[in-house]
Amino acid sequence: MYALVDAVSFYASAEKVFDPSIRNKPVVVLTNxxxxxxxxxxxxxxxxxxxxxxxxxxxxxxxKHGVVVRSSNYELYADLSERMMNVMARYCDNQYIYSIDESFLAFKNYGSMINDWHKYGHEIRKAIWKETRLPVGVGFGTTPTLAKAANHAAKKLTGFNGVAVIGDNQSRMEILKRMCVTDVWGIGNRLGKKLNLLGINTAEQLAQQSxxxxxxxxxxxxxxxxxxLNGIACLSWDEIKAPKKEIFSTRSxxxxxxxxxxxxxxxVTHGAIVAKKLRQQQSLVxxxxxxxxxxxxxxxYYKKSLIYEFPLATNSSSQIASAIGLVLQEIFQSGVYFYRxxxxxxxxxxxxxQQPDLFAPTQPSPLIMKCFDGVNHRYGQGTMTLASEGKAERWQMRRHFLSPQYTSSWRDIPKISC
Known part of the structure; x- marks a missing residue:
């Protein structure tokens, strides 16, 4: 059996976790x-x-309608996502984090111990709500695609209270016939239109095809x-998630x-973000x-890009900042209003x-970056930065409706008066 656990309107729900005053109000979150x-x-x-x-x-x-507007608080969302994933990991023997707000669970050795999947799903929901105050939907299925379909039913179809189970043919057909073909995992709008031309409009009709x-x-x-969709498992995930092959940090x-x-x-700030992600997955650029x-x-329109090749691969923030300084003069052009x-x-x-080079320039000690990351982890991101990142905020992303970073900044920690 597989499960897909997915947060309900994750960004908007995350904004309500530490602000009870807006829990019963309409909330929207804005993009960059x-x-x-x-x-x-x-x-x-x-x-x-x-x-x-x-x-x-x-x-x-x-x-006019009193809707609460919030800017995207990525620091808060990332922390709450990690907490949510840690809670649900206790309820399975294999987990695959699919995105920031959803995760697949597999129950290879749990099947014989769980008699009621509906009840088990509600246990997962209650645990996540109790520990994170995030509402989630839980869908169980005999394949990952059916688990995704059950999750859709749990959150969007009437007759389900946050948990749906596709465990036999009857429950499978009952849910699939109520789903549009574009609601099936992996069937996008473009492919859905082609299937519609063939008279395939529902998930049930797709399942009946050869x-x-x-x-x-x-x-x-x-x-x-x-x-x-017919209960034959074809999709799987790696036991260990493969590291990224490329890492980017860009923003307007x-x-x-x-x-x-x-x-x-x-x-340099973008370079520092890339360097941090490299160190997190133990990679070098x-x-x-x-x-x-x-x-x-x-x-x-003006756009300029350059590639800098390091003599020896690195994940040092200072070395990446130095590389940026060396090529910046070729990228910058006076009179251009840079947007991104x-x-x-x-x-x-x-x-x-990594194979060291005897004749390469001396490399910074990895312990420096370990200390750098340790300070920021303990006291909050941004506590220690490179001098070349500067303190100017003019280029930073507009976030006029930003909520406090309750879990990642000392100054924003909630204060409770007894």
Whole structure:
């Protein structure tokens, strides 16, 4: 048996965890630079507020209905996600974190110990709510795709109270016939339109197709999906999640920048983020991509990117910052209103198997970066930074409605008066 546990409107729900005053109010969360609505809580959804609508177009509607608006608080979301994943990991013997707010669970050795999957699902929901105050939906199925379908039913179909189980043919057909074909995991809108032309409009109709015919007409992915909908497990995940092959940090500016120093601050900050992620997965970068650009909507669009190759692969924040400083003069151009920049590690190596070079320049001690990360982990991200990251906020992302970083900043820790 498999399960998919998925948070309900995760970003919006996370905003309510440490702020009880808004738990019974409609809440929406905005994307980078407060551009569009990316998360809508169930209360706000009843007002008909659509996702990905530009904020400026719906601003007065939100004010009229008393909707609470929040900027994306990524630091808070990442911490709550980790807590949620740790809770659900206790209820299975294998977990695959699919995204920031959803995770697949497998029960290879639990099947004989669990007599009532509905009851078990509610235990998982109660534990997550008790320890994180996040509402989740739980779907069980005999394949990952059926678990995903059950999760859809648990959250969006009537007759289910946050938990759905597809454990036999009757429950499978009951749920699949109520699902649109585009609600099936792996069937997007474009593929869904092609299936609609063939008279396949529901998940049940897709499950009734010949898997081999679906492969001939579409792909092996659709063939596997059909088999999975019929209870034949075809999809799996690695026991250990593979490290990323590329790591990027990019973002548009909250305000255009035109001076050399501000661009340097921004690029070095992105470089520090990339370096931290490299150290987290014990990787080194051999080749670094550095770029900056104006807006494509400007009259004269400007974009420049360069690749810096390290003599010896590294994950040192200071070395990456030095590399950025060496190429910045070639990227910067006077008179350009820079809108976006970023840094990418595009050629990674495993730190464990690095071959040192006897004649290469002396490398910084790994203990320096270990101490650097340790200080930031203990006292909050940003406690210790590189001097070349600067302190200017002008290039930072616009987040006018940002909530406190309750779990990752000492100054924002909730205060309780007895």
């Amino acid at each position: 630079n407060d551009g569009c609505i990316c998360a809508v809580c169930p209360i706000a959804r009843r007002l008909g507020i659509p996702k990905f609508k530009p904020y400026f177009q719906i601003k007065y509607f939100l004010e 898997a081999k015919d679906m492969r001939k007409q579409f792909s092996v992915v659709v063939e596997r999906t059909v088999n999975e 500016f909250g305000q255009r920048i035109t001076d050399h120093q501000a661009l340097m601050f921004a690029l 051999k080749r670094l991509l550095i770029f900056a650009a104006s807006s494509p909507h400007d009259n004269q 920049c970023g840094v990418g590690a595009i050629a990674l190596q495993d730190q464990q198997y």
